[in-house]
Amino acid sequence: MRTTLKDVAKLAGVNFTLVSKYLNNNQQARMTKETRERIDRALRELQYRPSSIARSLRNGCSHTVGLVSGGLTNPYNAHIANLALKIFSQHGYQLLIALCEDKNVDAALNSLCDRDMDGIFVSAGLNADALPTGCPVQGCDNPEPVMQSVCLKLDQSLDEALCVLPGRVIGLFFHPSSWQGAFLAAAERSGRVADCECRDLDLERDLRRDEIRNVCRNRPDSILTSGWETMQMLQELCDSEFPDYHPHLLLHANCRGSFLNAPGIVGVIYSSTSSLIKVSCLHLIERIKSKGIGQTPPPPPLPTCFIPSDSEKYRKLVATHFELT
Amino acid sequence: MRTTLKDVAKLAGVNFTLVSKYLNNNQQARMTKETRERIDRALRELQYRPSSIARSLRNGCSHTVGLVSGGLTNPYNAHIANLALKIFSQHGYQLLIALCEDKNVDAALNSLCDRDMDGIFVSAGLNADALPTGCPVQGCDNPEPVMQSVCLKLDQSLDEALCVLPGRVIGLFFHPSSWQGAFLAAAERSGRVADCECRDLDLERDLRRDEIRNVCRNRPDSILTSGWETMQMLQELCDSEFPDYHPHLLLHANCRGSFLNAPGIVGVIYSSTSSLIKVSCLHLIERIKSKGIGQTPPPPPLPTCFIPSDSEKYRKLVATHFELT
DNA sequence: CTGTTAGCGCGTTCAT
DNA sequence: ATGAACGCGCTAACAG
Numbered sequence: 101m102r103t104t105l106k107d108v109a110k111l112a113g114v115n116f117t118l119v120s121k122y123l124n125n126n127q128q129a130r131m132t133k134e135t136r137e138r139i140d141r142a143l144r145e146l147q148y149r150p151s152s153i154a155r156s157l158r159n160g161c162s163h164t165v166g167l168v169s170g171g172l173t174n175p176y177n178a179h180i181a182n183l184a185l186k187i188f189s190q191h192g193y194q195l196l197i198a199l200c201e202d203k204n205v206d207a208a209l210n211s212l213c214d215r216d217m218d219g220i221f222v223s224a225g226l227n228a229d230a231l232p233t234g235c236p237v238q239g240c241d242n243p244e245p246v247m248q249s250v251c252l253k254l255d256q257s258l259d260e261a262l263c264v265l266p267g268r269v270i271g272l273f274f275h276p277s278s279w280q281g282a283f284l285a286a287a288e289r290s291g292r293v294a295d296c297e298c299r300d301l302d303l304e305r306d307l308r309r310d311e312i313r314n315v316c317r318n319r320p321d322s323i324l325t326s327g328w329e330t331m332q333m334l335q336e337l338c339d340s341e342f343p344d345y346h347p348h349l350l351l352h353a354n355c356r357g358s359f360l361n362a363p364g365i366v367g368v369i370y371s372s373t374s375s376l377i378k379v380s381c382l383h384l385i386e387r388i389k390s391k392g393i394g395q396t397p398p399p400p401p402l403p404t405c406f407i408p409s410d411s412e413k414y415r416k417l418v419a420t421h422f423e424l425t
Numbered sequence: 426m427r428t429t430l431k432d433v434a435k436l437a438g439v440n441f442t443l444v445s446k447y448l449n450n451n452q453q454a455r456m457t458k459e460t461r462e463r464i465d466r467a468l469r470e471l472q473y474r475p476s477s478i479a480r481s482l483r484n485g486c487s488h489t490v491g492l493v494s495g496g497l498t499n500p501y502n503a504h505i506a507n508l509a510l511k512i513f514s515q516h517g518y519q520l521l522i523a524l525c526e527d528k529n530v531d532a533a534l535n536s537l538c539d540r541d542m543d544g545i546f547v548s549a550g551l552n553a554d555a556l557p558t559g560c561p562v563q564g565c566d567n568p569e570p571v572m573q574s575v576c577l578k579l580d581q582s583l584d585e586a587l588c589v590l591p592g593r594v595i596g597l598f599f600h601p602s603s604w605q606g607a608f609l610a611a612a613e614r615s616g617r618v619a620d621c622e623c624r625d626l627d628l629e630r631d632l633r634r635d636e637i638r639n640v641c642r643n644r645p646d647s648i649l650t651s652g653w654e655t656m657q658m659l660q661e662l663c664d665s666e667f668p669d670y671h672p673h674l675l676l677h678a679n680c681r682g683s684f685l686n687a688p689g690i691v692g693v694i695y696s697s698t699s700s701l702i703k704v705s706c707l708h709l710i711e712r713i714k715s716k717g718i719g720q721t722p723p724p725p726p727l728p729t730c731f732i733p734s735d736s737e738k739y740r741k742l743v744a745t746h747f748e749l750t
Numbered sequence: 751c752t753g754t755t756a757g758c759g760c761g762t763t764c765a766t
Numbered sequence: 767a768t769g770a771a772c773g774c775g776c777t778a779a780c781a782g
Contacts, residue, residue: 102559104775115753120777131751149559153487153541154775156478157758172497172507173749182497185524194540196519199510215519216478234427234474424498429759440769445761456767479759482774 103146112142119143123150156216165384166196166212168205169223170303176327179424180223180240180377187381193218200226203303209237219388221381222247224373225303227276236391238384240376242276248387250380252278253401257369258286260406261350264366267321268295269348272312274326275300278401279352283324301330309333316341322348328355328422335362353407357422360414367414371404372425428471437467444468448475481541490709491521491537493530494548495628501652504749505548505565505702512706518543528628531555534562544713546706547572549698550628552601561716563709565701567601573712575705577603578726582694583611585731586675589691592646593620594673597637599651600625603726604677608649626655634658638666647673653680653747660687678732682747685739692733695742697750701727 109116114135121129122139142148156162167184170177181197188195196215200208205228212220213232222228222239228246231237239249262269269292273279280298287296299315302308312333315323325331331351338345346364353360353368360368379399387396407413434441439460447456447464467473481487490513497503506522513520521540525533530553537545538557545562547553552569556562564574587594594617598604605623612621624640627633637658640648650656656676663670671689678685678693685693704724712721732738 102775106775116775117754117777118752120775121752124777135752149539151482151541151775152539153478153481154758155777157476157482157760157774158776158778160758162478172503172510173500175498175500175503178497178500178503182524185497185522189524189536194521196521197510199507199514211514214474214477216476427759431759441759442761442770443768446768449761460767476759479774480761482758482776483760483762485774 102151103148104151105148108139108142108146108148111146112138114139161218161388162216163192164194164196164215164217165388166198166215166217166220167223168198168200168208168212168220168226170226171199172197175424176329176373177223179373183374183377184221184223184381187378188385191382191385193385203227206230219384221384224376225274225277236384236387238380238387240380241278243278243281244276248383248398250376250383250399251401252282252371252376253403254278254282254369255286255289257404257406258282259289261324261367261369262286262290262292264408265322265324265348265350267348269297269322269324270315270318270320271296271298271324272301272315272326272330273298274303277326279326301326309337312337313341316345319345320347322350324350324352326352328353328357328359331362331365332359335364353417355422355424356417356420358418358420359422360409360418365409367406367408368417369404370407370417371402374425376402427476428473429476430473433464433467433471433473436471437463439464486543486713487541488517489519489521489540489542490713491523491540491542491545492548493523493525493533493537493545493551495551496524497522500749501654501698502548504698508699508702509546509548509706512703513710516707516710518710525551528552544709546709549701550599550602561709561712563705563712565705566603568603568606569601573708573723575701575708575724576726577607577696577701578728579603579607579694580611580614582729582731583607584614586649586692586694587611587615587617589733590647590649590673590675593622594647594649595640595643595645596621596623596649597626597640597651597655598623599628602651604651626651634662637662641667641670644670645672647675649675649677651677653678653682653684656687656690657684660689678742680747680749681742681745683743683745684747685734685743690734692731692739693742694729695732696727696729699750 105116105119109119119139165188169181172178172181185195198208198212205226209228209232213234217235219235220237224240227242227244231247237247239247241251242249243251271283283298287293301311316337325334348366349364350366351368353370354373383399390396430441430444434444444464492509494506495502497506510520523533523537530551534553534557538559542560544560547564549565552567553571556572562572564572566576567574568576596608608623612618626636641662650659673691674689675691676693678695679698708724715721
């Protein structure tokens with residue numbers, strides 16, 4: 101049997117609500133020093149642990165947020181989950197992870213709603229059709245209007261990047277993300293719409309590979325990829341199947357490491373996934389706390405920067421072990 | 426405001442306990458077909474979602490299990506967490522992950538106990554000093570007596586392995602795991618206690634590296650390592666700092682991949698981490714369900730097998746992309 | 751300063 | 767077949 105407030109109260113010889121007060125109002129709960137001590141002693145003697153469930157029921161919030169994530173076998177997803185876990189726990193929230201198969205976010209979202217979440221965080225690259233009402237849902241780098249998201253501010257970086265990418269350039273991006281829109285807009289600004297093409301990458305490894313192969317067959321002068329995995333695949337493919345094809349490469353680097361030294365890379369657009377996640381998590385916490393009190397204005401997009409491969413900054417980025425940032 | 430049973434009942438024109446019955450006793454709740462339909466309609470119209478918190482309070486169990494895990498940035502931990510997530514959710518349990526810094530498992534364990542877990546799963550390589558009472562705690566491959574665990578059955582594999590490892594052999598293992606004990610016992614059986622030495626690996630990358638370097642300085646004829654990361658480090662070190670040192674290598678492979686083709690490897694002791702986790706998770710679920718009814722007998726140790734590098738089996742293991750198994 | 755009371759949403763008797 | 771009452775453990779408003 102579980103030890104409850106009443107057990108503690110009985111042992112201390114007081115009413116159980118007094119114990120409750122002692123627990124919650126520790127500072128300003130004014131009572132005899134003597135009773136305070138008696139309660140304290142009983143508390144320790146019985147090793148009392150408040151029932152978080154009863155508290156949740158009473159207080160109307162569970163201090164739990166859900167995370168919709170792709171498989172943790174993917175290091176990118178794992179990195180995000182790991183960080184979210186830390187941030188939320190630092191702020192007194194527990195994190196419940198709901199894995200979503202393929203892109204079936206709605207099922208995961210629903211399963212979380214059945215569990216009385218205070219809020220839901222949707223990992224990068226995922227998008228839902230409809231949002232279950234009831235608690236704030238926070239996406240990240242998701243420009244679709246379905247849920248609130250902190251996005252990447254890419255315009256300036258892309259303008260600079262396009263200057264060093266000659267000829268026809270194909271952009272390979274995951275969906276949803278800020279990249280598609282920003283890339284097309286940058287193409288417009290630079291007057292190279294005819295040269296710029298955008299393709300969506302699939303989450304599944306094999307399909308992704310196929311798409312990259314298609315691009316190689318197309319032989320654009322430049323390729324702009326999203327993430328280090330895509331870049332690796334691309335280079336493997338070029339080595340094995342297109343040994344005489346050497347496009348100009350630019351990638352979205354949310355990581356550091358010596359692999360950035362690979363030939364053909366003319367630069368990166370750098371952004372820290374950790375920052376993005378952090379800002380997003382904190383904003384979700386804000387939204388949870390201000391529930392009903394007032395709307396929390398969405399945070400500004402996260403700045404990124406273009407780093408050409410012949411710069412000092414780039415050398416620093418390269419001179420480390422591989423790690424997601 | 427949240428829609429409750431009472432709201433549904435009001436709309437359906439019945440008492441709210443009837444709705445409850447309809448929801449839980451779905452099969453034997455005998456009522457007029459007509460009321461049944463009315464309830465059903467109201468249920469859908471209001472999009473009613475039962476409060477899992479209230480249910481938990483009432484039923485005395487939260488259908489939640491905790492997972493104490495190291496950082497998900499480590500692919501091994503991520504692999505375990507990912508699998509545990511799937512298994513538990515398949516069986517109707519949600520998983521709450523508590524990250525533990527360094528080896529401070531007790532803190533993580535305690536934080537989980539404050540959250541009314543039905544059970545707690547402690548990831549591989551982690552051990553606690555004392556166990557918080559109140560719910561079953563399940564380790565995995567943890568031979569320490571602190572918590573119940575499914576371990577690896579290594580004796581036969583190690584006997585075979587020792588036959589192909591000449592001279593002085595050093596075993597490098599994480600702690601806690603079945604390896605230390607099994608290795609020493611095998612040394613005893615083979616009459617080579619004097620030749621066999623056991624060293625514990627640290628979780629932190631740099632310290633681990635240092636220890637491996639120490640071993641290389643020692644120049645044993647054979648090295649038995651635990652896991653692919655250790656093997657990689659070892660090979661990197663040999664290449665860069667001990668180019669003329671070429672020990673016989675045997676590793677605990679819980680993975681496949683072409684990297685097993687590395688020179689010096691004379692074989693692996695193969696085991697599937699997935700199987701270990703699966704068995705452990707299912708056993709924890711058993712223990713949770715049989716709470717008080719009767720003790721659940723611990724499952725038998727998980728078999729492993731020795732695969733020499735000149736076998737057909739080995740070739741198959743090697744001929745794939747890297748993946749944890 | 752301390753005790754009484756009500757109710758969070760739900761499931762389970764026990765009456766009707 | 768349906769409804770009333772009770773309690774899971776806790777907090778907050780109100781009395782004494």
